[in-house]
Amino acid sequence: MVSVLLFTALIVVLIFFYMLRKAKARRDSSANIDSVRDYHAAYDRVRTHKNVRDRQNNYQTYVTKYNSTEDYRERNGH
Secondary structure (H helix, E strand, O other), X not given: XXXXXXXXXXXXXXXXXXXXXXXXXXXXHHOOOOHHHXXXXXXXXXXXXXXXXXXXXXXXXOOOOOOOOOOOOOOOOO
C-alpha cells in the first residue's frame, strides 16, 4: 500500500515539474510577442505595395471628407 502511494506521489511530482517547465517556456516565448510591431510591419508592407502599384500605374489617389459633395472621382487614366 505504501509503495502505491509513493509511486503516485512520484508521478504527481514529475507532472508538476513538467508543467512548471512548460509554463516557463511558454512565458519566455510569449515575452517576444510584440503585436504593435507586427501590425506596423504588416501596415508598412501593404502601404509600400500600394504606393509602388500606384506609381507604376501613374494613378493619383484622392482623399475626400466624410459627407462631402464628391463621393467618387473617376480615374482618367492613360
